[in-house]
Amino acid sequence: MKPTVHDIAKIAGVSLATVDRVLNGRPGVRAVTRGKVEEAIASLGYVRDLAAANLAKSRTYPFVFILPENDNSFMIGLREEVLAAVVRSSTERTDIRIVNVPPFDPRALVAALNELLGEKPAGVAFVAIDAPEVREAAGRLTGAGIPIVTLVSDLPDSTRDHYAGIDNIAAGRTAGSLMGRFLSAPSTAGQMRCVAVLAGSMLVRDHRERLEGFSAVIGDAYPDIHILPVLEGRDDPVLAETMIADALRRNQDIAGIYSLGAGNRGLIRAVQRAGIASRPLVIAHELTASTRAALIGDVIDAVLNQDAGHEVRSAIRVLKAKADGLPVLAAQERIRIDIFLKDNLP
Amino acid sequence: MKPTVHDIAKIAGVSLATVDRVLNGRPGVRAVTRGKVEEAIASLGYVRDLAAANLAKSRTYPFVFILPENDNSFMIGLREEVLAAVVRSSTERTDIRIVNVPPFDPRALVAALNELLGEKPAGVAFVAIDAPEVREAAGRLTGAGIPIVTLVSDLPDSTRDHYAGIDNIAAGRTAGSLMGRFLSAPSTAGQMRCVAVLAGSMLVRDHRERLEGFSAVIGDAYPDIHILPVLEGRDDPVLAETMIADALRRNQDIAGIYSLGAGNRGLIRAVQRAGIASRPLVIAHELTASTRAALIGDVIDAVLNQDAGHEVRSAIRVLKAKADGLPVLAAQERIRIDIFLKDNLP
């Protein structure tokens, strides 16, 4: 039988009330008595029954998710996953509120974070913007004892408790490696190839990191591949289409395109219209309805993906654990970089 | 506030005892009364508080995992993950027992399954062997109301409730696709290449399916690649080394090797000893200490992996849900095919 508080009381020779005081850090216990109780707890290997404790406290976990009002498929999908978690709230004892902020706006994000200082939720998850003022706002929250998790985009060198997202440098490296291997045959050599890179904005950390990883691998392992200047499409399908179409027209020998941001609908249209003869090798991020179709239709060759559902569920699990002062299962919470070819689409 | 049994009683105009009788399917309730109660339940949107119910029942979930006594790294890792789950048992209200059976032995597996008919655990997970008698034994268990989940290797056309493992045909297709793309440059053409396939045994379903997927893609999309007759290494490093070394000696123009089973240590040694000049492209399954080292050391080019930890945790979640008659979150429980290059190693 699992030991209970009653067993502790018996072993330590104290009353239930004293055990409760020790367990919940309430005052009014002499050091000697506290010692006896802690000894009993250790000797019994007691672990508090969280379900029973939460029942007694009729506890719910009030969490806040701060999401940018972005309209690309990935962010829409992420939002849907949070909403799905809201639906599950009653069964999971959570009470999740979504706060919307304008995208790419550090000050709005800081304002939203500051707002929460008074509210004191049991945890906060947000899509970080890599700026000093955001780091400071995050510091204030953790300083106030509120666990915070960054979602999709990290905030390094901050006090955030956890990052629920992929390693973007590794993602870029993986894309570079696939690009290099798909493009070069072991036998052929000598000729130079060009690769175009389409990003959303170089101001966003994930995009910078992906480019960094991509460039590093291409530079190190595939010196015969030349990376063209980055096209910043602002994650906008229309702009992306124009830019890619232009690039393909100007530069007939583009052998590959790496799209490391969103707005892939435009990219796909541009490649389709350019004609099959010169179809470049395309590697993109995020599995959405359009990239999936493009993968099946042989317009995109590989898609790197992060599973938004996993990220949201992981963030919630981690916030709960942090709120309860419990350790997290690192292996379980690691968000993986999914590589999809048309052959392993889910 | 979440509705409770008390609210139901009030709304339906009956006593708590009657609500309890309806909720738990106990006899002694007239159809009319039952109707009133069910109506109240529906109108309130009542959902039973599982934590409280389990506390009241002081319920634990007695689960049984049947594992083959295989000594390859993957199975050892799988076993470790189950043991880790055993350690977590007290916090997760599970009571997990491991039953060992000799590998590749349908009759032993059937005996182990039959044994459980009397024991009546709340759920059974096992690594299936694709044989009619196993299917029948599984049918007897589900017939007795015991939820069962197949782990790593599936049992199609059976009554199993769930499969916690990867789609092996898709895995084979993915390997084929990677092999094809890594080997052939878009420009070069004409010359025939040979690819060797190393399997454990063609009697095991996962291996058959992987080969099936691999062959299909190569046949369809890469007609200039020739697949050599399958080498059956019985997942044994020593045998695998001999077979691969032999094949490389006999067939100087082997351009690639697909290792779809275990026993990769032998494969790695054979490739390393064959010398760098003729180093073929190698795609293997399961990320272990040795395949990881080989990936970093450029002896293996890609590793397809299934995360044993995820499989075990998923199996437990699903068994719990089935035991409680709850639905499973399909998206959460889908086991993905991880593709690892040296660039995205965790």
Next chain:
DNA sequence: CAAATTCTGATTTACGTACCTCAAAAATTG
């Protein structure tokens, strides 16, 4: 050493559900 203060024990209620008993009410049977 009495008074004030700090600890500690005993007991109770609560969380939401399960499960039990016993009596009373209602329905069914002969």
Next chain:
DNA sequence: CAATTTTTGAGGTACGTAAATCAGAATTTG
């Protein structure tokens, strides 16, 4: 319509913990 059976109500205890009250004991203070 009396006897029997079935259905229902009322109430309690339990699960393991939280949190509160209040009285009594131990300790410290002046």
